[in-house]
Amino acid sequence: GAVVSQHPSWVICKSGTSVKIECRSLDFQATTMFWYRQFPKQSLMLMATSNEGSKATYEQGVEKDKFLINHASLTLSTLTVTSAHPEDSSFYICSARDQSNQPQHFGDGTRLSIL
């Protein structure tokens, strides 16, 4: 149980394009989803927290207009990297949990490369 699926697993695109990443909870309802970013040889950094049906809460230093998060249902959250540039190249990972007293379960990540 507690499976989180992330799609796509990797994407390469040109600078200036927008990229959408999907995060789905397959066997539970995720009241809260989280988006992390991990640069090479570094640890995961939380970007934002989203609760179903409400606006995401972004961590300090994360541009909300550049990283658009939508959590329209209890099983799906999306992260859109708008006007992506090479410095946005990273490993993006989502997690989800159903209740506040349950662990977060993570997707397998999306490796984004901007040329």
Next chain:
Amino acid sequence: DAKTTQPTSMDCAEGRAANLPCNHSTISGNEYVYWYRQIHSQGPQYIIHGLKNNETNEMASLIITEDRKSSTLILPHATLRDTAVYYCILTNFGNEKLTFGTGTRLTIIP
């Protein structure tokens, strides 16, 4: 701020028990100890968590000292697939955030 301290790396022989320590001397009364691991190029995997009592599940055991200032994750019979970076994280129930430190890179040696 790092709230937990872990060794940078450890090796363990295949088939032996892997004991991963974590220091959290400033832990507060309502903080839980969580362990996750990240295998290369994958998302983190939840292992186990605890508050005061020792915990065991199908993956591992968690031993928390009586003063709660340190803990040890035990993988009873390590296999090559247990090679990963292991993260010890403190969080409150209801606290939204998991703050990942640098973790311990565990290498299981054949």
